Amino acid sequence: MRSRILLSVLPILLFVLVSGCGTAKNCPVCGTTVNEGYGVIDIIPVPEHNPTGAPGGPFNSFDISVVDPLNHRFYISDRIGLDVVVLDTIRNLAIDTIGGANEVAEAGINASPCDPTIPFLVSALGNPTRFGCRTAGFQIPGFGPNGLFGGFSGAQCCASRGNGVNPLSCPCGIIVTADGKTMFVGNSSSTVVVFDLTTIDLTKSPPTPPTVIANVPTGQSPDFDGPQGVGPCIDSSQGRALSDPTCGDLRADEMSYDEKDHILLVANGDPGFPFVTLINAADMVTRPVTSNPCPAAHAGPYGPTNFPTCILGQIYYDGAPTNNIGVAVDNQIGTTAGDFPCPDASTSAPSGVSGTASTATGGRNVPCHHGPILTMSGAFCDQAKPASSCSGAVSLAGIGGSAFNPNTGLFLVSNASATGDLTVGTIDVIDPRIGNSNGPVVVNSFVTLKCMPSGITQGPGNNFLVGCADHDGVAFPPNEYVIDGTSGAILATIDKVGGVDETWYNPGDNRYYVAARDMPAGPVMGIIDAKTNQWLENVATGSNSHSIAADPTNNHIFVPLQAGSLCTTQSANGCVAVYAQQ
Known part of the structure; x- marks a missing residue:
């Protein structure tokens, strides 16, 4: 079978888009702190993408990207190739893909094996799903156990942003640990797939794939392989907010990681009934890994009646009127606040893995709390005895990206629309409460007005840096905020770039880079001086260009692009553009 990974450098010389401050496109005040602009210096073809649709079509649906600066690797979620593409950031070429048995780019020949102790996955309706580990006991029509990772769901319905069903489409969020040994990837089966990157051997052909050492359910998987599949769920995306029972808890998406205590925060963040999960990943990042570091509570598959034991707790954005942080499960049943179980079992697709206190969790409760209690303007209220002007936070436009603050030991989570006022977004402060059996809780909220924070x-x-999406339900003028991570005080407002999805800080040049796909005049990469918080330049990118990362060694910025002219010789296929200061 022919090799499908580029094993030799494919340099492609491009016209320099900007040659200096005086001629830099879209740069009216470029050069406030430097006298040079940015432009594309190279493009990188993405394996097995072409306009014919054989095997996968153009590189038109992708998600989060990250850089591992230690090993000079760029990882990008590819929803058409059904894999995570690995690029070398020094040589500017694709060197590997990571996926499962359904992978398009490698036709499944390099599917990652699963640790055999990982249970297979059962959906919200009790049916096995292929988007987990196909270990002992797995069975769907035409497929049995083969010990492999089944794969990522890919772009459901359509590759275009307007027609795609994002909550069912993955791979999604990616985290690579600082030592470069472990990768966490969000999947549409409401799971986090954990890869041991040390098992990769690029000297082999095809390369030896990484082993899946854990597949952690954060909620209940959509019913991909049930009698009806997810067709009813897709239908319910039109006006019913993905409410059909076949939807389960949708995708596990954006993540952040505490390197010191090895806690992973992941958001099932799509609008409707979003929640965040905190996971103890200590055994997942310790080498050697000798067995499944997140076993099920009892023998049997992961699923609605059998949940993983590594979950520290969950927080639900369900509008609950009070928070009781002194208990493990804040169910509020029979209280003056009314019956408000955590999680809310009244929904058509019951969410999450919390609050059962049954044999499914070994007789213990997985801690479950509600989102913060806020005023309509987003101010943080007394959580135990809120004033009458306060109410439970919702998340009308979903939960976005998050970050861990090592200065405080707390997580910062973006909520695009926290109250009924669409101008009010928040950055919520979550204390993992390590060692506290009552689990993680929200301890503060920072208001971000007219921003709709995306990360x-x-x-x-x-x-x-708070990235502002600026567009869900109401359009705001472009803006970003720089805040103090402890107090939430706004240190600077940047009004020259907005409509942002992913943001990145590059310590190599002390700059922020933002993927502003929804700028009114067209998608751009925004550059901000992190020392002065001064906007420097906007550089044109491509349609739906919402992902970005930089290597601090050479200060090159990597921007995935859909098919289009910026990809020059790869214009019909899509590419990853390499930007640099000229």
């Missing part, structure tokens, strides 16, 4: 990234010191 947050730590910059120098205690500065954090």
